[in-house]
Amino acid sequence: MSATTSAPAWVRRPAQQNWVVRLFDWKPFLIVICLAPAIGLLMTFLTYPLGLGIWLAFTDTTIGRSGVWVGLENFEYLLEDPLWWNAVFYSVFYTGIATFGKFALGLWLALLLNNHLPFKSFLRAVILLPWIVPTVLSAIAFWWLYDPQFSIFSYLFVDVLGWRTTNIDFIGSAWPARFSLIGANIWRGIPFVAISLLAGLQTISPSLYEAALLDGSTGWQRFRYITFPMLLPILAIVMTFSIIFTFTDFQLVYAITRGGPVNSTHLLATLAFQRGIPGGQLGEGAAIAVSMIPFLVFATLFSYFALARRKWQQGEAND
Amino acid sequence: MATVSIREARKSFGTFEVLHGVSVEIEDAEFVVLVGPSGCGKSTLLRMLAGLENITAGEIAIGGRVVNNVAPKDRDIAMVFQNYALYPHMTVRDNMGFSMKLAGAPREIMEAEVQKAAAILGLGELLHRYPRQLSGGQRQRVAMGRAIVRHPQVFLFDEPLSNLDAKLRVQMRSEIKELHQRLQVTTVYVTHDQIEAMTMADKIVVMNHGNIEQAGPPLELYDRPANLFVAGFIGSPAMNLIKGAPGQGGFMTEGGALLPLPASANGSAGIYGIRPEHMRLAPGDGIPATVQLVEPTGSETQVTVRIGDTPLACAFRERVAARPGDEIRIMPDTGLVHLFDAGTGQRVN
Numbered sequence: 304m305s306a307t308t309s310a311p312a313w314v315r316r317p318a319q320q321n322w323v324v325r326l327f328d329w330k331p332f333l334i335v336i337c338l339a340p341a342i343g344l345l346m347t348f349l350t351y352p353l354g355l356g357i358w359l360a361f362t363d364t365t366i367g368r369s370g371v372w373v374g375l376e377n378f379e380y381l382l383e384d385p386l387w388w389n390a391v392f393y394s395v396f397y398t399g400i401a402t403f404g405k406f407a408l409g410l411w412l413a414l415l416l417n418n419h420l421p422f423k424s425f426l427r428a429v430i431l432l433p434w435i436v437p438t439v440l441s442a443i444a445f446w447w448l449y450d451p452q453f454s455i456f457s458y459l460f461v462d463v464l465g466w467r468t469t470n471i472d473f474i475g476s477a478w479p480a481r482f483s484l485i486g487a488n489i490w491r492g493i494p495f496v497a498i499s500l501l502a503g504l505q506t507i508s509p510s511l512y513e514a515a516l517l518d519g520s521t522g523w524q525r526f527r528y529i530t531f532p533m534l535l536p537i538l539a540i541v542m543t544f545s546i547i548f549t550f551t552d553f554q555l556v557y558a559i560t561r562g563g564p565v566n567s568t569h570l571l572a573t574l575a576f577q578r579g580i581p582g583g584q585l586g587e588g589a590a591i592a593v594s595m596i597p598f599l600v601f602a603t604l605f606s607y608f609a610l611a612r613r614k615w616q617q618g619e620a621n622d
Numbered sequence: 623m624a625t626v627s628i629r630e631a632r633k634s635f636g637t638f639e640v641l642h643g644v645s646v647e648i649e650d651a652e653f654v655v656l657v658g659p660s661g662c663g664k665s666t667l668l669r670m671l672a673g674l675e676n677i678t679a680g681e682i683a684i685g686g687r688v689v690n691n692v693a694p695k696d697r698d699i700a701m702v703f704q705n706y707a708l709y710p711h712m713t714v715r716d717n718m719g720f721s722m723k724l725a726g727a728p729r730e731i732m733e734a735e736v737q738k739a740a741a742i743l744g745l746g747e748l749l750h751r752y753p754r755q756l757s758g759g760q761r762q763r764v765a766m767g768r769a770i771v772r773h774p775q776v777f778l779f780d781e782p783l784s785n786l787d788a789k790l791r792v793q794m795r796s797e798i799k800e801l802h803q804r805l806q807v808t809t810v811y812v813t814h815d816q817i818e819a820m821t822m823a824d825k826i827v828v829m830n831h832g833n834i835e836q837a838g839p840p841l842e843l844y845d846r847p848a849n850l851f852v853a854g855f856i857g858s859p860a861m862n863l864i865k866g867a868p869g870q871g872g873f874m875t876e877g878g879a880l881l882p883l884p885a886s887a888n889g890s891a892g893i894y895g896i897r898p899e900h901m902r903l904a905p906g907d908g909i910p911a912t913v914q915l916v917e918p919t920g921s922e923t924q925v926t927v928r929i930g931d932t933p934l935a936c937a938f939r940e941r942v943a944a945r946p947g948d949e950i951r952i953m954p955d956t957g958l959v960h961l962f963d964a965g966t967g968q969r970v971n
Contacts, residue, residue, distance in 0.1 A: 508705065508707065510703050510704075510705055510707040511707050511709060513672075513674050513701075513703070513707065514701070514703060514707040514709075514768075515709075515720075516673075516674070516694045516695060517672060517673075517674075517694050517695065517699065517700065517701050518695070518720050518721035518724055518768075518772075519695035519721055519724050519725055520695070520724050524724055528709075528720070528724075529709065532711045533710070533711055
């Protein structure tokens with residue numbers, strides 16, 4: 304007892320708070336100071352450029368001359384422009400075929416990688432490579448692969464295998480060029496799809512497959528009734544992203560064909576750039592860019608409402 | 623309905639052997655519980671029976687047919703998983719009817735079977751719900767319904783109650799037992815809970831380290847445990863196992879207490895086993911013991927005492943007013959004493 308009483312008495316005093324501490328405890332101030340960086344960045348790098356783009360679309364600005372408000376004139380002009388219609392067609396075609404290809408091959412790859420394979424993590428890392436390489440670099444590689452004279456495919460089929468007598472015309476005429484670009488886009492898009500779907504596959508409990516095995520399912524039935532429906536939610540999200548990225552693609556096309564031959568491979572993004580920067584018609588270029596928005600909004604809404612939330616995912620609600 | 627024979631079954635993962643030649647004979651309509659601590663190989667054995675793991679060596683026969691190389695779906699078994707493994711994107715109806723749908727059964731027959739199983743399990747109102755909208759006990763029932771619909775020869779349960787709370791577990795325990803009595807299907811049930819094993823089983827198989835320690839009816843395991851492991855595993859609170867040696871006038875414990883030996887005792891006993899509930903208060907001629915801890919549960923009073931330096935758990939039917947530090951006199955029921963060899967751990971009386 305004597306030991307405890309001889310210890311110096313210590314009483315907790317309420318801490319004296321200075322005005323800085325009190326300020327940081329004040330909620331309105333905290334809200335403002337915490338939101339400011341995010342809002343500032345978004346305003347500077349997202350809202351301002353987007354707003355400027357939309358504003359430009361309604362003016363006749365060219366490089367070197369600030370334009371005046373012309374209302375819908377740019378858009379009226381676009382509706383009569385065969386090049387714009389051409390770009391709309393190819394953007395939709397490019398997005399449609401490339402998305403189908405990416406998802407077919409990506410899902411197949413994800414299913415393969417979901418099995419027990421030797422060197423599994425190594426293979427998964429390798430799969431990511433096309434996605435890690437900067438787009439322009441892979442575009443240049445494809446440019447070489449598709450070169451009329453030095454293409455390795457032509458070399459293989461003509462000189463090695465002897466199946467053809469002439470070099471393959473990859474990007475020299477309209478339709479082959481369109482499909483060649485889609486091929487390059489699929490190659491580049493597969494990793495994103497495969498890795499995302501692989502992550503989705505790994506969330507499916509193995510005991511579901513075991514239960515299905517005991518229920519008498521074949522491999523195809525397990526895919527059809529378990530894997531696919533359980534993968535649908537993530538598939539919808541990945542597909543939404545993929546459609547947006549593909550529809551707004553610029554780099555691959557601009558690096559390989561620059562929209563040629565004879566404007567046959569222009570996407571809306573490359574056409575907008577072509578008109579706006581090299582062509583100098585900033586207003587018209589901006590109008591082309593703005594014309595992508597309805598397509599993207601539609602694609603997003605479609606994925607969101609048609610595919611995203613399934614009833615079985617929702618919580619405890621009794622219907 | 624079928625018998626199940628497991629003969630010298632072995633299982634290795636790589637070079638590591640987890641089952642060292644296990645043999646069990648299960649009769650038609652019998653309810654067998656495989657019980658043991660985590661990692662004893664009981665779930666592996668069940669999965670081998672289901673066909674989810676292959677059999678490294680030995681033989682498993684269901685209904686007289688060796689199934690070593692028979693695919694799971696052709697073994698005519700149904701399994702209830704620990705996490706239920708319900709298909710989250712299917713309604714209760716579709717979950718229960720899935721196996722029939724795969725087999726191409728007509729819609730009306732499927733619906734009739736599902737309705738029948740739902741009626742047995744009281745799931746009639748829930749057929750249109752998704753698993754996420756069900757409680758744990760309801761999910762458990764759907765998992766059983768999925769098994770019932772298939773009319774299998776053998777039901778397999780892999781720790782089906784371990785995800786439920788204590789009260790629900792007791793309720794589902796009796797539901798499963800009633801279901802078995804009603805359907806009379808051979809059942810193999812895996813659990814680590816010896817109470818579940820005792821209450822449900824026709825036959826308990828106690829496993830440890832990939833071997834069978836003892837197999838038999840629950841009360842036989844309780845009354846005559848074959849070795850130290852079974853003695854310590856079966857029964858709650860656990861049996862007192864006290865080291866010592868038989869001497870003049872009884873069993874001399876290492877702690878210096880003298881306990882009475884049964885008539886069947888012989889000289890080789892090194893461990894003295896007595897269940898807490900087989901100790902009784904003996905105010906006159908009992909052994910003096912110091913009370914350490916008193917735990918009343920209402921129906922009985924669990925008292926931990928010390929005889930010399932030897933701690934001893936007792937459970938008395940009567941209320942005990944003693945407090946820690948008090949001295950009471952107690953006596954083991956000599957007819958219910960279990961003696962084990964200290965080296966081999968085998969029973970010697």
